[in-house]
Amino acid sequence: MATKKVSSITIVGVGQVGGAVAYALILRSACDELLLVDNDVEQGYGQARDLSDAAYSSGSKTRVRLVSHREGSQSDIIVIAAASKHPMGETRLEHTHHNISIMRSIIDEMSPLRPDTVLLVISQPVDLLTSVALKLSKLPHNQVLGAGTYLESARLRGMVADKAHVSANSIDMYVLGVQGPQQVTAWSSATVGGVPLDKALPAGTIDKDKIATESAERSHKILLAKGSMPFGVGSVIASVCTSVLNDERKVRPISYYEADFGCCFSRLAAIGRQGVAASLPTALSESEMGQMVESAEGLADTLSRINDL
Ligand SMILES: NC(=O)c1ccc[n+]([C@@H]2O[C@H](COP(=O)([O-])OP(=O)(O)OC[C@H]3O[C@@H](n4cnc5c(N)ncnc54)[C@H](O)[C@@H]3O)[C@@H](O)[C@H]2O)c1
Numbered sequence: 001m002a003t004k005k006v007s008s009i010t011i012v013g014v015g016q017v018g019g020a021v022a023y024a025l026i027l028r029s030a031c032d033e034l035l036l037v038d039n040d041v042e043q044g045y046g047q048a049r050d051l052s053d054a055a056y057s058s059g060s061k062t063r064v065r066l067v068s069h070r071e072g073s074q075s076d077i078i079v080i081a082a083a084s085k086h087p088m089g090e091t092r093l094e095h096t097h098h099n100i101s102i103m104r105s106i107i108d109e110m111s112p113l114r115p116d117t118v119l120l121v122i123s124q125p126v127d128l129l130t131s132v133a134l135k136l137s138k139l140p141h142n143q144v145l146g147a148g149t150y151l152e153s154a155r156l157r158g159m160v161a162d163k164a165h166v167s168a169n170s171i172d173m174y175v176l177g178v179q180g181p182q183q184v185t186a187w188s189s190a191t192v193g194g195v196p197l198d199k200a201l202p203a204g205t206i207d208k209d210k211i212a213t214e215s216a217e218r219s220h221k222i223l224l225a226k227g228s229m230p231f232g233v234g235s236v237i238a239s240v241c242t243s244v245l246n247d248e249r250k251v252r253p254i255s256y257y258e259a260d261f262g263c264c265f266s267r268l269a270a271i272g273r274q275g276v277a278a279s280l281p282t283a284l285s286e287s288e289m290g291q292m293v294e295s296a297e298g299l300a301d302t303l304s305r306i307n308d309l
Contacts, residue, residue, distance in 0.1 A: 010072035013082025020234030148255030148266030182295035
């Protein structure tokens with residue numbers, strides 16, 4: 001009798017965000033084995049034991065273990081949520097360089113990665129680190145993904161749904177491009193029940209500028225209030241992982257490589273067992289496209305100045 005293949009996901013960096021991703025995966029029984037990796041071994045053991053309790057008490061089939069970087073390198077999916085704490089006095093640029101060196105050391109320690117693994121980056125700045133991870137890992141382009149603007153898209157869709165009093169599942173709308181101040185809200189392609197947003201909702205239902213600003217500022221407010229933002233991203237990353245493991249080909253706004261710019265940023269993709277199963281175009285207005293191009297060129301320029309890659 002053929003033995004069933006054991007599915008596994010590794011999470012590298014099990015602080016607040018990595019822990020929340022793990023919890024969301026356990027509740028979904030997303031995989032057989034959940035392997036945790038952290039430089040801080042005490043913290044790693046604490047998370048593994050606490051999350052094992054969650055698995056036992058929820059009846060999840062997922063089993064949790066703390067492993068070395070090397071052992072964690074052979075999973076179906078490797079999620080990277082490792083980061084340095086932002087110490088007082090460190091500039092944003094210094095923090096970015098710090099997280100690049102963490103990414104380098106993780107990939108060094110884990111190489112060679114399983115050739116068909118899907119690498120999924122959460123650490124910030126997410127598009128830059130996804131681009132760095134792609135280059136360092138030498139995996140095929142389609143197998144390296146970043147959380148990108150998936151969380152921002154889910155949030156914006158939810159906020160519009162609340163105002164319009166319709167289910168968020170009936171709304172298709174996306175935030176795309178380079179995640180952060182330059183991200184693009186693709187209003188021109190937004191639909192409710194398949195009908196263009198402007199036709200579907202009575203005039204004045206939503207104030208687009210206000211809602212986009214509120215949505216963009218929410219991350220900062222969450223970080224100010226509680227120092228981390230684990231649950232939203234935990235939930236969206238668990239959804240990406242199940243789409244990969246089950247080859248579901250769900251269409252999501254996610255960061256992946258764009259050859260024209262030589263870097264990774266969010267566009268729509270069908271996500272399956274090999275990562276990006278298909279890239280989907282989004283009809284953007286001229287100004288939205290201009291904003292997307294500008295943000296991608298900015299990221300490509302930043303990457304070209306990181307000369308130690
Ligand atoms: N993309 C998104 O939408 C999104 C949302 C929220 C947070 N984030 C990012 O996720 C990252 C993690 O945030 P957090 O709040 O969990 O931080 P945290 O400080 O709680 O956890 C980071 C963990 O990484 C570990 N670590 C550091 N270097 C490591 C290495 N070389 N190998 C293994 N583990 C290592 C640390 O020991 C720590 O446990 C940050 O970069 C944050 O900005 C991204």
